Amino acid sequence: MSNKAWLVRPNPADINRINEFQTENIVAIGWPGIGDLTGKTRQDLKEILSNPPYSYTALALGNAYATVDIFVNQMNKGDLVLTPDGDNIYLGVIASNYQFNPKVDNISNGYSHQRTVEWHNKITREDLSKALRSSLKVHRTAADLSHHYNEIKARCFNMPIPKAATTGPIKISYPLRPNFNISFEIPADMTKEEAERLKTFISTLHFKD
Numbered sequence: 001m002s003n004k005a006w007l008v009r010p011n012p013a014d015i016n017r018i019n020e021f022q023t024e025n026i027v028a029i030g031w032p033g034i035g036d037l038t039g040k041t042r043q044d045l046k047e048i049l050s051n052p053p054y055s056y057t058a059l060a061l062g063n064a065y066a067t068v069d070i071f072v073n074q075m076n077k078g079d080l081v082l083t084p085d086g087d088n089i090y091l092g093v094i095a096s097n098y099q100f101n102p103k104v105d106n107i108s109n110g111y112s113h114q115r116t117v118e119w120h121n122k123i124t125r126e127d128l129s130k131a132l133r134s135s136l137k138v139h140r141t142a143a144d145l146s147h148h149y150n151e152i153k154a155r156c157f158n159m160p161i162p163k164a165a166t167t168g169p170i171k172i173s174y175p176l177r178p179n180f181n182i183s184f185e186i187p188a189d190m191t192k193e194e195a196e197r198l199k200t201f202i203s204t205l206h207f208k209d
Contacts, residue, residue, distance in 0.1 A: 005080040005152045006070070006094075007136065007143040012111035018085040020111065025095075027081055027117050029071050029141050031064070032110025036100035042069045046178070053107060062178035063140070070142045071113060072098045080152050081117055082145060084136055089128065091156040092119040120156045127155065131188035134170050147171050 010018040012030035021027055033053050037045065046065040049056050056064050075081075075094055083090040096116040105112035125133060132148045145152060147170075150162045169185040176182050186198075 003146065003149050004076065005082065005145045005149045006075055007138070007140070007145050008071070008081055008083050009141050010083050010085050011141070012113075013109045015109050015111075016085070017111055018083070018088075018090070021083060021117070022090070022119065025117055025119065026114045027083060027094075028111035028114040029068065030111060030113075031068060032105045032112050033107040035105075036102075037068070037072045037113060038098060038100065040072060042073065045069050045072065059175065059177065062175045062180075065178075066175055067141050067143075068113070070144070071115070074144075075115060080149065080156055082136075082152055084125065087125050089123045089125055089155075090119060091121045091123070091152065092117040093156070121158065123155055129161075129188075131170050134186075134188065134190070138172075144173075 008027040008029070010016055010021050010027075012028050013032060014030070017028065031049070031054070034048050037048075040048070042065065045068050046061065049064045049068065050061055054064070075098075077094055077096060079094045081092050081094055083092075094115050095118045099114050099116070101112045101114050103112075104110050125136075128136075129148075129151055132145070132151055135143075135145060135148060153159065154161045170188055170190075172184055172186060174182045187194075
């Protein structure tokens with residue numbers, strides 16, 4: 001098994017598909033109508049998503065192709081996957097390469113970009129460490145959670161939780177521009193007052209008119 005873990009939300013095309021995820025043993029992302037992405041590079045994905053039917057630009061383009069690239073190219077068989085749905089957390093292991101399902105490639109509500117999953121466990125959000133719960137706040141359809149790998153593995157297979165999984169800073173990555181991410185760390189027990197101070201600090205940075 002690898003040492004990678006991923007977040008995949010159950011809302012391709014903004015429709016909750018947790019039932020399909022569970023009954024069909026899959027995870028999936030949206031962006032229907034762009035065809036089979038097998039073999040497409042990160043640059044290919046950027047080009048595809050900058051054209052119709054999506055025609056993304058700027059930050060929207062950066063967010064979209066970075067997310068699709070995670071799902072198509074960066075995930076591997078044997079990686080762990082965490083899917084949150086309200087207070088429920090579903091945990092499993094990626095069991096296939098990227099695959100395209102044309103039967104559900106509907107432009108309005110499709111979820112044709114898929115990977116099969118072996119689901120192992122269902123827990124609640126409260127079962128997770130505060131640090132991992134904070135990491136789930138990232139506004140991405142798919143994201144790298146590998147810095148929580150030990151905890152996710154333990155939760156997935158009902159193993160003892162390593163102490164290291166409950167401490168340490170949280171790594172944050174934000175796509176400011178296409179091809180430019182900002183990375184920084186925050187304390188796992190960051191307070192609302194500290195978050196407001198960070199917000200104020202960022203607002204004082206130099207901006208180009």
